[in-house]
Each structure stands twice: as structure tokens, then as C-alpha cells.
Amino acid sequence: MKIIGTGSAVPEHIVDNNMLSQILDTSDEWITTRTGIQRRHIMSNEYLIDLAIEASRNAIAMSGVNPKEIDFIICSNVASNYVTPALSTIVEGAVGCECPCIDLNGACAGFIYALDYADAYFVSRGARNILVVCAEEPTRFVNWKQRENCVLFGDGAGAVVLTRGNNLLASRLRSISNKEVITYRRRLERTPYETEGVNVDEPLIMNGREVFRMAVTASQQDLMHVLEHAGVAPQDVKYYMLHQANQRIIDSIQEHMHLPQKKFPSIIAEYGNTSSASIPIMMDLMNRKGELHDGDLIALSAFGAGFVSAAALLRWAK
Ligand code: COA
Numbered sequence: 001m002k003i004i005g006t007g008s009a010v011p012e013h014i015v016d017n018n019m020l021s022q023i024l025d026t027s028d029e030w031i032t033t034r035t036g037i038q039r040r041h042i043m044s045n046e047y048l049i050d051l052a053i054e055a056s057r058n059a060i061a062m063s064g065v066n067p068k069e070i071d072f073i074i075c076s077n078v079a080s081n082y083v084t085p086a087l088s089t090i091v092e093g094a095v096g097c098e099c100p101c102i103d104l105n106g107a108c109a110g111f112i113y114a115l116d117y118a119d120a121y122f123v124s125r126g127a128r129n130i131l132v133v134c135a136e137e138p139t140r141f142v143n144w145k146q147r148e149n150c151v152l153f154g155d156g157a158g159a160v161v162l163t164r165g166n167n168l169l170a171s172r173l174r175s176i177s178n179k180e181v182i183t184y185r186r187r188l189e190r191t192p193y194e195t196e197g198v199n200v201d202e203p204l205i206m207n208g209r210e211v212f213r214m215a216v217t218a219s220q221q222d223l224m225h226v227l228e229h230a231g232v233a234p235q236d237v238k239y240y241m242l243h244q245a246n247q248r249i250i251d252s253i254q255e256h257m258h259l260p261q262k263k264f265p266s267i268i269a270e271y272g273n274t275s276s277a278s279i280p281i282m283m284d285l286m287n288r289k290g291e292l293h294d295g296d297l298i299a300l301s302a303f304g305a306g307f308v309s310a311a312a313l314l315r316w317a318k
Pocket of ligand 1: 027
């Protein structure tokens with residue numbers, strides 16, 4: 001597969017750290033030094049599905065592909081207002097596609113999981129084009145009284161259109177079952193038969209330090225795996241596009257890999273952690289600025305609840 005179009009969309013409302021310090025016992029200084037985040041876009045009067053549709057439309061327009069020639073849609077989403085139908089099916093109707101659709105929950109690694117599935121679908125089904133859209137609203141998972149979590153997140157959507165090609169040079173998907181490090185549980189409709197305590201509503205719970213440690217370790221291992229598999233030297237990669245969770249995680253991976261900072265682009269200061277949308281949003285911003293060129297090697301790496309992690313090595317080509 002290869003990427004021929006990118007798109008993104010974020011909520012209008014921008015919340016900076018000083019605005020958070022008016023409603024929480026926190027400060028710009030704490031958030032900036034611990035995370036690198038200065039601002040984030042937060043859902044107010046939007047619906048996530050509208051951002052998913054806008055990002056998809058932008059990616060399709062850039063690709064020049066007729067929506068009727070898109071043969072599969074994958075939407076990466078952790079949770080939204082819609083439990084069913086899948087967000088991908090709503091995007092399908094809105095952008096004028098007629099094809100199979102599926103949502104996947106690969107947590108913050110969902111974009112790379114979706115690219116890997118899409119690549120397999122080109123081979124197994126002979127698809128012509130595939131739309132991958134990542135749409136996330138993690139600011140609606142957190143307890144807004146828990147300062148350690150709510151300051152980290154932002155909302156948004158990023159999309160890519162893929163066509164046939166051999167530009168996915170290597171990928172790696174992993175999961176180490178551990179629901180203690182990040183969990184978000186929602187209550188479903190009550191039945192007369194349920195046992196007390198089974199059906200709970202619980203905002204996102206996270207062991208930040210453990211996630212930090214696991215993320216740095218997993219990301220380096222995954223990146224080295226795909227580089228070795230493809231026979232590519234670390235310094236030959238133009239950009240390492242890492243999941244935008246915390247600038248200190250990105251810096252730590254960069255330092256452990258002994259590579260220059262300019263190879264590790266970052267949008268975390270302006271967007272916060274937008275879960276699986278973080279890499280495709282960054283990819284779209286860089287693409288539209290003309291920073292991605294034919295032949296560039298691009299490594300992706302992400303990690304999240306599960307504990308899942310994933311990496312991929314791509315050759316950029318229009
Ligand atoms: N503002 C001010 N103080 C805060 C705060 C906030 N928003 N959140 C926590 N604190 C306080 C804590 O209460 C603690 O105070 P204490 O020392 O008096 O007990 C202190 O800051 C240190 O907290 P700690 O949790 O040890 O900070 P940390 O340096 O580990 O940073 C994270 C916390 C969450 C920023 C960091 O662990 C992290 O980024 N982890 C990864 C999270 C992540 O990326 N998750 C998504 C994965 S997809």
C-alpha cells in the first residue's frame with residue numbers, strides 16, 4: 001500500500017494550560033515541563049463523527065480518488081457516542097462510498113493497526129483504495145476533577161487514503177495483556193439479572209509512570225524490529241512519527257536511539273494526546289506544509305491501553 005491523500009479536523013475550541021489552571025489545581029509550568037503540552041482542541045458543541053467525516057473528505061479530495069473506488073473503510077476509535085452502528089459506516093454514507101466498513105479499537109496504536117490490516121486487505125481482496133480514519137475524543141473519557149489525567153488529552157480526527165503499492169516496508173503489532181495501566185469502563189443498560197458491581201461507570205484510570213516506562217521500552221523495541229526487518233539503518237529514516245502522548249516520552253526515545261531531535265517531529269504542544277488520531281493529524285499537517293517528499297523513509301510508532309504497541313516503516317511516495 002501507499003498513502004496518496006491525508007486529511008485532518010479538530011474541534012474549534014482551544015484550551016490552554018492557563019485556562020485549565022482556572023478550573024483545576026494545576027499550572028502552565030507543571031503541564032509544560034511534565035508533558036510539553038501547551039494547548040489542546042477540546043470537543044464542545046461538535047460531534048466526533050463530523051470531525052471524522054471532515055478529515056476523510058479532505059484526504060479523499062487530496063487523493064483524487066472517486067469515493068466509489070474506495071473498497072474498504074477502517075475507522076480507528078476507542079469510544080464515541082455511537083456504540084453501533086460503527087463510525088466507519090456513517091463516514092461511508094457521508095463521503096459517498098459503498099464498501100465494507102469496520103471500526104477497530106487499537107487504543108492509541110489504532111492508526112498503525114489499521115494500516116497493517118489495510119495492507120493485508122489489498123493482498124487478500126485485491127482492493128483498489130482504502131480509507132483509514134482515526135477519530136478520537138479522549139477528553140470525554142477522563143474525570144475532569146483528576147488533574148493528572150485530564151490535562152493530557154485533546155480531541156481530533158486524522159485520515160489517509162491508501163492505494164496499491166509496496167511502500168509499507170515492515171510493520172509490527174504487539175499486545176501485552178495488562179488492563180491495570182490504562183482502563184476506561186462504561187456502564188451498559190441494566191438488566192434485571194446482573195450482579196451488583198459488574199456494570200460500572202468508571203472514567204479513565206491510568207498509572208502514568210508505568211505507562212511512561214512501558215511506552216519508551218516498547219517503542220524502541222518496535223522501531224528497531226521494523227528497521228532490522230527492512231534492513232534500514234536508523235539514521236536513514238527521515239522522520240520518526242511517534243504517538244504524541246508526552247514530549248518527554250518522545251525525547252527519551254530519541255535520546256536512547258542517539259538520533260537528532262529534528263528527526264522526531266512533534267505537535268504535542270498544540271494538540272495534546274489525541275489518541276490514535278495523533279500520528280495521522282501530524283502526518284497531514286506536515287504533508288500540507290510540503291515537508292514529506294517522495295522517497296522519504298518514515299517510521300511510525302505508537303502505544304496505548306492494552307498494553308498495545310505497534311510500529312511501521314513506510315516509503316513516502318505520491
Ligand atoms: N498539575 C499539577 N500537579 C500535578 C498534576 C497536574 N496536572 N498532576 C499530578 N500532579 C502532581 C501529583 O499529585 C504529584 O504530587 P506529589 O508529588 O505531591 O504527590 C506530582 O505532581 C508528581 O506526580 P507524578 O504522577 O509522579 O508525575 P510524573 O512526573 O510521573 O508525570 C505524567 C505524570 C502523567 C505526566 C507522566 O507520568 C506521563 O506522561 N505518563 C505517560 C502518560 C501517557 O502518555 N498516557 C497515554 C498513553 S497512550
